[in-house]
Amino acid sequence: MEDDSSWEALPIERIRIPAFNFRVISEASNGENELPVSLDAAVPDDILEKIFTFLPIASMIRSTAVCKRWHDIIYSSRYLWTHMLPQRPWYFMFTCNETASGYAYDPILHKWYDLELQGIDRSSCFVSSSCGLVCFMDNDNRNIISVSNPISKDWKRLLEPPGAKFPDYSTVAIKVDQVTHNYTVTLAKSKQVPEDYVQWDFSLYKYDSWSSSWVTAVKEVFIGWRGGDDSVICGGVLYCLIQSTGVLGNVEPRHRLIMYDLVAGPSATSLTQSSIPVPCSLTCGRLLNLREKLVMVGGIAKPNRPDIIKGIGIWELDKTQWQEVSRMPHKFFQGFGELDDVFCSGGADDLVYIQSYGATALLGFDMKQRQWKWSAKCPVSKKFPLQLFTGFCFEPRLDITT
Structure with a gap:
């Protein structure tokens, strides 16, 4: 495999x-000493x-x-x-719940590099990346958010965001402006209304690096739906996956996509009313920004068994319609497990990475060539049968600072 x-x-x-050993060049002149x-x-x-x-x-x-x-x-x-030649995105793989160190994979040279992340104490966190910067949100304290450049090791801890300190679900996303190098971070929080299994408070906050401050973008009450833990900023729009709570009866599919225009601001239509259904019943979904195109990697659920994954697919959003790009061949899907949320995924430019939580193998999909291929083996050691691994994709750059 x-x-x-x-x-x-x-x-x-x-x-x-x-990288180089330089030769000394000289010119001889009438036997005089060479300079x-x-x-x-x-x-x-x-x-x-x-x-x-x-x-x-x-x-x-x-x-x-x-x-x-x-x-x-x-x-x-x-x-x-x-003006530099296109650089393919790197993938960082590490062991869950241990120190914030692991291995970064360079798809051009086909090498893994030992790399320690700056600005976080351990690897149990939510991650989003854009144009060389990576945003980390601590899993235990969702108000601890930092932005880091893994290559230059430059990092910054952001001000504590507003809103509930202990939301039930939350997701973070970052987008870098490649011209000004300013960046925007969004934080979506979802918390169940006390003693009400139907209603969920959803709030969205936005951080701009140029002002170094948070603002409240939107607050809304979802009925029968809750926020999730995956989001991405693409084309000036924040996309978040939300999930049915199941209390209002069976809903198919269980996931929908909400959109918020970060430039235009809130609209008269609620987020759930303007949401888009996912293309099929999914166990989980990962949202990616590939050249300002929204791409989703989803676990395809078995009929009548939304908790069992039978395959992995890739879709691209065209306005409000999903276009299927590819489905993972069965020979690659073997070993990904069966229950619900079994993989992580990341990507940039035209490359999508998919990794099973239970293995150190890294699978790549080229969006242009429509080709699936295993990457070189990661040297992360697997000590226990149930040991979990995770990772994220980032674009290696030196000129982006926090």
């Missing part, structure tokens, strides 16, 4: 080893910038350790980061 291609686990510090000239000094900054644009991100990180000049060019050149 898995690709047997070799992997190499490298600590992140190894990436920073100088060594550095090749680096002979190359102007603009030529170096163009050369760096052809490097994979891991090689670029190593280049920052060559000299101060290269370090400054790579970290400060706007030309480099706007």
Whole structure:
């Protein structure tokens, strides 16, 4: 099932080893002493910038350790980061409920790097990423939210958001503006109305990095529906999956998609009234932003058994209609388990990652080529039969700061 291609686990510090051994070039003149000239000094900054644009991100990180000049060019050149060749997103895999460290997979060089996350104490958290930044929300205290750049190790703890301190369900999402590098974080909280099994309080809060403050975007009472734990910002719109509580009878499908325009603000129509049903009965769903297109990876439920997963599918939202992209072939689906929520997923650009919670294997799907393929094996050790693993996708960058 898995690709047997070799992997190499490298600590992140190894990436920073100088990548090249420079030769000294010189010109002889009538037998006089040769004056060594550095090749680096002979190359102007603009030529170096163009050369760096052809490097994979891991090689670029190593280049920052060559000299101060290269370090400054790579970290400060706007030309480099706007003209560099397309970089494929990395996937970070770690063990649940342990320290916030694990392995990051580079799909270009097919290598795993030992990487420790900054700004969080442990890996039990909700995660969202955008354009090189990753947002973490602590699983035990949903008001502890931080933003981090895993590559540069720059991070920031956000101000405590408003609203209920202990919601029953919550989800966080982040979106980076690639022009200004400002970012928006959204936090959706869902809490059951006391002594009422039908009504759920839903509230949405928005954080803007330029103002470093939270604002309340919307508050609404859901009847027969509750908020979930998956959301994404795409095209200026926040998308959240909500789930039927089942108290008003059988609802098929159990999930729906609510939308909130972060630019235009609230509308006269309630979130549930304008919601979109998912394409089929799902056990769970993962929302992804792929080139500002909303993509969902969903666990397909068995007929009349919404708690049993029989396959995994990928859909893309076209306005208000879902278009099926692909379904995971059975040979890849074997080993994902049967009960309900059994996988995590992430993606960026044209690449989707899917990982079983019970295994260290990483499956990739190329949206352009419509191709499924196992990635190189992850070196995370599996100590116990029921040990769980999780992960998330992020775009490796050095120029994005928190």
